[in-house]
Every structure is written in C-alpha cells, then in structure tokens.
Amino acid sequence: MLQTPIRIRQNKHMVCCDDFQNLVDQEFAQVHPKHLLSGGRILNDIDTDYFFVFGADRPSFVGMNYCPFCGRVVSRGLWNLEKKK
Numbered sequence: 575m576l577q578t579p580i581r582i583r584q585n586k587h588m589v590c591c592d593d594f595q596n597l598v599d600q601e602f603a604q605v606h607p608k609h610l611l612s613g614g615r616i617l618n619d620i621d622t623d624y625f626f627v628f629g630a631d632r633p634s635f636v637g638m639n640y641c642p643f644c645g646r647v648v649s650r651g652l653w654n655l656e657k658k659k
C-alpha cells in the first residue's frame with residue numbers, strides 16, 4: 575500500500591514547537607485526539623492528543639504528559655492540575 579507523501583498539515587497550529595512538529599513530519603509522533611487514533615494500540619492511559627508512534631505496520635502509541643523538547647504540558651490531566659494552582 576502506497577501512501578501519498580503529501581500530507582495536509584491541518585494540525586500544525588496545535589503543535590507546541592518545531593522540534594515536535596519535526597517528529598510528526600517523520601511519523602515518529604502524532605498529534606491526534608485519542609479517540610480517533612486507529613490502526614494500533616495505545617500503551618498508556620494519559621489523556622492527551624500527543625503520542626509517540628512505535629512500529630509502522632501495527633503501531634503502538636504512547637501518550638505523553640509533557641513535550642520532551644519544549645517542556646510544555648500537553649495532557650489534559652496536567653492542564654487541569656496547573657489550572658488549580
């Protein structure tokens with residue numbers, strides 16, 4: 575199955591930083607609503623749209639609480655905690 579290399583970057587405005595966007599461009603990560611992820615399994619239970627992607631054919635998704643590059647909070651659980659401070 576061939577996929578078109580041209581992708582619509584409709585999520586670009588949502589990504590926290592260029593380093594993370596770089597990972598998304600290389601398909602090592604995805605920014606996607608959790609309930610819309612398909613074709614793989616989610617390995618942890620963080621309420622986030624930010625996922626690492628491991629494996630191409632049947633990918634495993636690992637949600638993250640923080641961006642590893644800019645350190646911004648990217649999960650709803652931590653957003654809610656920060657709001658209470």
Ligand SMILES: [Zn+2]
Binds near residue numbers: 591641
């Ligand atoms: Zn970032």
